[in-house]
Amino acid sequence: MTDYKMHLLICGGTGCKASESDEIKNRLNQLIHDLGLEDEVQVVLTGCFGFCEKGPIVKVLPDNTFYVQVSPNDVVEIVEEHIVKGRPVKRLLYTDPTNDKQISDSKGMDFYKKQIRIALKNCGFINPENIDEYIARDGYQALGKCLSELTPEEVIKEVKDSGLRGRGGGGFPTGLKWEITKNVENDQKYVVCNADEGDPGAFMDRSILEGDPHSVLEAMAICGYCIGADKGLVYIRAEYPLAIQRLKIAIKQAEEYGLIGDDILGTGFNFHIELRYGAGAFVCGEETALIHSMEGLRGEPTFKPPFPSVSGYMGKPTNVNNVETFANIPVILNKGAEWFSKIGTEKSKGTKVFALAGKINNVGLIEVPMGTTLREVIYDIGGGIKDGKEFKAVQTGGPSGGCLTKEDLDIPIDYDNLLASGSMMGSGGMIVMDENDCMVSIAKFYLDFTLEESCGKCTPCRVGNKRLYELLDKITQGKGEEQDIEKLKDLSVVIKDTALCGLGQTSPNPVLSTINNFEHEYHAHVHDGKCPAGQCKSLLRYDIVEDLCTGCTLCFRNCPVGAISGERRAPHFIDQTLCIKCGVCYEKCKFNAITLT
């Protein structure tokens, strides 16, 4: 390998790629080539750094300078000033919003200070398309150790002792699952990695696969060694082209190095990995549905038991784990169960990756120790609510989860505490909402999603959720009746109790949880015909106050549907039958002549 003096790491995560990080990379390469520096400076496209809000991000090593919101036009300055003259480009540094000081090393940023990176340890540090960089950071060391020094029982014991629980939502102890699958007698078994990531608004698993694909492959091979499987399958969504491409490259490189394939490291252990593609069905994240989908069928869930550990892919014992669960394994085996189990709370060990999004200043991917409070996540790491608005709620667990409110800000986040507060850990989506978000609409949004995603196999889910949706729709239209709220509650309970799979059993959770925490908002819609958050359009009305209107015609010219009429310099009027409540006139009027009620 060439001994580079400097490395430029450019974020190649989906968010930054969407803001031209590829172009930044190309221009950097070109310029470095023009200056004849290609033997001294290496340009590397990495996975997501986490701080997506400030992307595209460029990091310079060895001095750890962290440039934010870089545009292709900044490339010349970075090269001429920083690389050639050694002077960091100040205007591209991150500014701490609390004191306006510039920070050049990410370690000093509040966003990173409270994070501990285990699953994301390599994301943003290595080139995911180069296996050597993974190996240089202890990659495949755990696999080597397992194969040459430890028995499957010893490895399983280590995983059990670590206290690791499944990160795909259920929280089942990982070591125990491996042990169960190991103990089922069969000459053919499978290891499956669940990379379906169906929660809309979550991108943890994708980021791990894009940023550090080898960690998942290594863990799958270790799992195969433990349970006695020689074949691994990654079930990944076709909508994740970058992650698929990086996985393919990683598998090929690992095969070339003899780390995957036949007779791995000369130990006689064989393990092959293949990809299987999902096709956009949320329910396929459920493990039995996922297995049917891999078999080429409609991805409909089947009743458990039998669990996949006993009868899974092609009827063979199959160990299904989530991407993030796997990503923890190599680190646990390298650093030891004891080290891992010291992080976190009593019953939830280690860390959790969250995709923090919504009305928050620092949207991004974060990894925090279990037991961190919501307040720390939202205010310290997330930098608080956007535009100085007031925090209202945060949804965890996606469409299967619930919302947490101001009262929950100080509970330590772990599997059990979130359940006790009426939500759940889920796979790690964390959507922050502010005072302008209507909770009835949010519940409706999730139900709309469930409806579209229900596989239709059982009636409570197929028909019941439709009824729930219709009731919510009626309420947001201002046509709700007194008994509708009770109906929502009763029906929710019935669906939860009778649906066949996890999708239906959890689909009413957003409804129950928003009613629980924000019943007054439901009442306001039903009794007063008002949406307190001002979101439900049918309940809004824009009017022009005659006395204040100067007749400047600005609103008239901007209304997209021609709902406003009036002579120049005379009061204008809104035709309520035409108005689509877009709010443009309200924003445009310079004389505060338009009211919103």
Add this chain to the structure above:
Amino acid sequence: MPKIKLAENTVQLIKDICVEFENKESELINVLHQVQSKLGYLPAEVQEVIAKELKTSVAKVYGVVTFYSFFTMIPQGENPISICMGTACYVRGAEQVLNEFKRQLKVEVGESTEDGKFSINCLRCVGACGLAPVVTVGEKVYGRVAPTDVKKIIAEYHNR
């Protein structure tokens, strides 16, 4: 929908893809992925060829195609517009953006404009939540889109 007759080389292309997957019924989803990536969509006629090649029923192929939202039976517009309706985009106003696209193009979700230039679809999280609300047109990603940007975006493609 009127029946279309597939061109000879289209049929051959589908057959070749099936052979690539050893004409195995269990590879149906992979075959569909490949065919859709080549043809853009999976109309009934195409499904018939696939069913025949994999020695399975048309009903089964149809069942799989309609189950998965990634597969589509209608052709997309020249410039497929996708509005992200993932939660992060939704709370940052994706619905208003969607409505504005529908209004300006006078089509509903899943439809194409009469001239075939545009089609509108919804997606669930494209993984760029930091840029919410997100809209993609073909491969290009637009971030932090406001309803007032919609006109500009459409205009970019109108004169091509």
